[in-house]
Amino acid sequence: MQRNALARLSDVAQSTLPFLARVAQAASRAKDELRVRLLGEDFEERVRSLQRRYTTLGGDPFGFDPETARQAAMVVAVFHRLYFRTEVFGIEHVPPGRALLIANHSGQIPIDAAIIGSAMFYDARPPRVTRAMVEKWTATLPFVSAFFSRVGQVVGLQENAMRLLEMGELVLAFPEGMRAISKPFAQRYQLEPFGLGFMRLALRTQTPIVPVAVIGAEEQYLSFGNVEWAARALGLPSFPLVPQLLVPGGAMPLPTKYRLYFGEPMRFYGDPDDDDRIIGDKVWLVQQTINDLLRRGLRERRGVFL
Amino acid sequence: MSEGALVTQSPLGAVVVTGICGRLGRELSRVLHRTRKVIGIDRRAFVDPPGDIEHHQLDIRSHKAREVFRHGVAAVVHLGVMHDPHESSVEHHDFNVVGLQKVLEYVDVYKVPKLLLLSSANVYGPRPDNPQLIREDAPLLGAGPFSDIRDLVELDMLVNAFFWRNPGTETVILRPAHILGTVKNAPSNYLRLDVIPTLLGFDPMMQVVHQRDVIAAIELGLRPGVRGIFNIGGPEPLALSKAISVLGRRGVALPHTLAKAAVKNLFRFRLTTFPAPELDFIRYVCMVDDSKAKAELSYAPAYGLEATLRAVDEERWVA
Numbered sequence: 001m002q003r004n005a006l007a008r009l010s011d012v013a014q015s016t017l018p019f020l021a022r023v024a025q026a027a028s029r030a031k032d033e034l035r036v037r038l039l040g041e042d043f044e045e046r047v048r049s050l051q052r053r054y055t056t057l058g059g060d061p062f063g064f065d066p067e068t069a070r071q072a073a074m075v076v077a078v079f080h081r082l083y084f085r086t087e088v089f090g091i092e093h094v095p096p097g098r099a100l101l102i103a104n105h106s107g108q109i110p111i112d113a114a115i116i117g118s119a120m121f122y123d124a125r126p127p128r129v130t131r132a133m134v135e136k137w138t139a140t141l142p143f144v145s146a147f148f149s150r151v152g153q154v155v156g157l158q159e160n161a162m163r164l165l166e167m168g169e170l171v172l173a174f175p176e177g178m179r180a181i182s183k184p185f186a187q188r189y190q191l192e193p194f195g196l197g198f199m200r201l202a203l204r205t206q207t208p209i210v211p212v213a214v215i216g217a218e219e220q221y222l223s224f225g226n227v228e229w230a231a232r233a234l235g236l237p238s239f240p241l242v243p244q245l246l247v248p249g250g251a252m253p254l255p256t257k258y259r260l261y262f263g264e265p266m267r268f269y270g271d272p273d274d275d276d277r278i279i280g281d282k283v284w285l286v287q288q289t290i291n292d293l294l295r296r297g298l299r300e301r302r303g304v305f306l
Numbered sequence: 307m308s309e310g311a312l313v314t315q316s317p318l319g320a321v322v323v324t325g326i327c328g329r330l331g332r333e334l335s336r337v338l339h340r341t342r343k344v345i346g347i348d349r350r351a352f353v354d355p356p357g358d359i360e361h362h363q364l365d366i367r368s369h370k371a372r373e374v375f376r377h378g379v380a381a382v383v384h385l386g387v388m389h390d391p392h393e394s395s396v397e398h399h400d401f402n403v404v405g406l407q408k409v410l411e412y413v414d415v416y417k418v419p420k421l422l423l424l425s426s427a428n429v430y431g432p433r434p435d436n437p438q439l440i441r442e443d444a445p446l447l448g449a450g451p452f453s454d455i456r457d458l459v460e461l462d463m464l465v466n467a468f469f470w471r472n473p474g475t476e477t478v479i480l481r482p483a484h485i486l487g488t489v490k491n492a493p494s495n496y497l498r499l500d501v502i503p504t505l506l507g508f509d510p511m512m513q514v515v516h517q518r519d520v521i522a523a524i525e526l527g528l529r530p531g532v533r534g535i536f537n538i539g540g541p542e543p544l545a546l547s548k549a550i551s552v553l554g555r556r557g558v559a560l561p562h563t564l565a566k567a568a569v570k571n572l573f574r575f576r577l578t579t580f581p582a583p584e585l586d587f588i589r590y591v592c593m594v595d596d597s598k599a600k601a602e603l604s605y606a607p608a609y610g611l612e613a614t615l616r617a618v619d620e621e622r623w624v625a
Binding site (some may be wrong): 058059061062063065136137139140141142143144145146149150154155157159160163 | 434435436437438439441505506507508509510511542543544545561562590593
């Protein structure tokens, strides 16, 4: 009886094991395909080229860690490729060497920065690390502060931006600041007034400005407004009313389609310490360019999710 | 090092080193005495000094200290800053500030041509909104939460004011990053712990400098013609977690609130020498831009990152 059972078991094993092996093979092939589709053929090569850059620079004083960035890039790829299906236009306009990316800001949480960073890593040739200027407040948050500095985010101060540009880095700034990110839904794609700091920085360091329009982020969370007293009481920069958070699974942003439009680099000349009005005129040009890119993007898209 | 240059520039006058009996002071005197006369002032006894060092065991605030400065002192290196968090803050303040005032008075009265204060990068203070690398002209905000650093900031400012008031004296302030080595300062003691507590979710970039590099910077600062404030950084900055792994220690991450309460109580029962507000040093950045020292002093750290970090373990071989 026992021998019989053993024989039968070996029969079953002989017939199913090859099948299981085939399944495993197919699964691993599918995984590889997904990996290639998500990360691209040359993912490791891209990571290595960034590592090389920071090795030759003699390390990064801001704490960029290629290994953490590599893992973060793999996670962001899911959003970049599958969830938001980002389309990128004109990324070839980003010049090699130092440059200042100036973009519109929106979406309650800064996914737009992550997607721009992801585009510069996956879609730009050669890949670049995007050094976003983040709110000082984030430096006081556990995990966030450590994570941000490892993936190359930097506390938004003139001195820091200047140092990065002198290192030849690509700096991303949102001159609308925190006001814009917590905009209610009704004000989508309407630019808040720009700060002037980035223009003084560009003039001082002779850095080309690349205007960037982000389409799609403004619809990812539907906010009815910002409750300022609640934000103040909780010590948060904003307290948006987002009803979708009450729906199960609503914490995820809506899967809108992201479109990034990179404009041609703009070069400005003049005295960085000029009067606010004169600097403001130059800033206005950048703001208008981003506005034009936004209008173009909105015209070209067929729908929020398409 | 620049010893060769110093010898050719002889005769060099005597240099007074206050607080010479600390670990750094002793190391400094062993380097300086090869090229010039060294006079030490400290309340502590100098155990086993090099033969030609003249040591005065007295309080810098006492009358007798004046005598030391009376005869042809060419330079003063002020290391005599007390940093003992368990000492009463009154005594602390009195020793540090009144002591420095006396030094400044003697330097002024006896026309000492060179004064060097070893301050610290801590005077800038660890803050979430610090620039990653702080320049010399930044405000000294370190005093906010730390009563001990308040003394240090005051000293730095006193010497700064002296710099402008007394152009006849070449005044130099050095602000080094965390000094590591056989010294018994907070960062070295911290990295000497077997299990190094860190704050959960925080991993700030740190800057460390080998004590011998600091001594080299002091020598450079003593050269004639040098004056001003200089930040002294070390090898390239690194994350705290990296420092712990290089040393092969184990890190334990604690939530900030818990760590703060624990350190406060441990400190009260004298089980630790770290006061609770110093936790900010492992929470926020406080690093300096030393390009000015590199350009004007031609300062260059001789010790690499690993050698600098490992220097804290040399302490166990020192008496």
